Amino acid sequence: xxxxxxxxxxxxxxxxxxxxxxxxxxxxxxxxxxxxxxxxxxxxxxxxxxxxxxxxxxxxxxxxxxxxxxxxxxxxxxxxxxxxxxxxxxxxxxxxxxxxxxxxxxxxxxxxxxxxxxxxxxxxxxxxxxxxxxxxxxxxxxxxxxxxxxxxxxxxxxxxxxxxxxxxxxxxxxxxxxxxxxxxxxxxxxxxxxxxxxxxxxxxxxxxxx
Numbered sequence: 701x702x703x704x705x706x707x708x709x710x711x712x713x714x715x716x717x718x719x720x721x722x723x724x725x726x727x728x729x730x731x732x733x734x735x736x737x738x739x740x741x742x743x744x745x746x747x748x749x750x751x752x753x754x755x756x757x758x759x760x761x762x763x764x765x766x767x768x769x770x771x772x773x774x775x776x777x778x779x780x781x782x783x784x785x786x787x788x789x790x791x792x793x794x795x796x797x798x799x800x801x802x803x804x805x806x807x808x809x810x811x812x813x814x815x816x817x818x819x820x821x822x823x824x825x826x827x828x829x830x831x832x833x834x835x836x837x838x839x840x841x842x843x844x845x846x847x848x849x850x851x852x853x854x855x856x857x858x859x860x861x862x863x864x865x866x867x868x869x870x871x872x873x874x875x876x877x878x879x880x881x882x883x884x885x886x887x888x889x890x891x892x893x894x895x896x897x898x899x900x901x902x903x904x905x906x907x908x909x910x
Contacts, residue, residue: 705732707731707741707743709743709755713747716748718747718748721743722743723742735761740757741758742756743755762824765788765821766787769783769817769828769829773833776834777837778808779808781807782804787819791817793815809832813832817829840864843862858877859878859880
């Protein structure tokens with residue numbers, strides 16, 4: 701739909717034809733027409749004796765597929781994403797000459813990546829693109845007030861996580877800082893999630909002083 705078609709009027713005796721008349725008034729032997737819908741074309745040929753003969757052709761217009769790519773807006777570094785195309789019968793990723801032909805596939809982009817797909821239905825092809833942004837993991841640390849992770853038995857210690865926006869500890873507590881009273885040497889972990897839904901685990905081991 702919307703493509704152009706080249707039409708040529710021919711006769712078994714081209715040398716006797718003196719006039720070509722198309723339905724739209726054009727008088728060239730070869731015409732180029734845009735086909736927006738199923739269209740009927742007719743041409744009349746006149747020879748040197750004034751004899752006329754007509755012929756016609758019906759050209760069917762096929763719509764272009766509406767192709768789109770379904771992909772996450774962003775992923776965290778190291779995270780895989782499912783990239784899917786829809787809207788057509790057949791797909792080629794990357795370039796028309798080469799690339800994946802599956803409707804969907806998994807990828808783990810290392811940098812911001814733009815995916816391109818060509819979708820084809822009934823011989824008509826449409827291109828679609830989509831960009832997936834790769835977000836860096838937050839640089840997270842766990843600290844104490846005096847920068848030591850050794851405490852006496854039954855003492856409490858305040859742990860503070862830094863580098864992100866929200867924190868979920870392996871004790872079940874949520875927040876930037878927590879106070880714990882471990883009864884044995886314990887590895888404390890903070891699972892951090894930022895607004896980018898990035899997760900990273902940081903471990904610090906608490907030991908008892910003599």
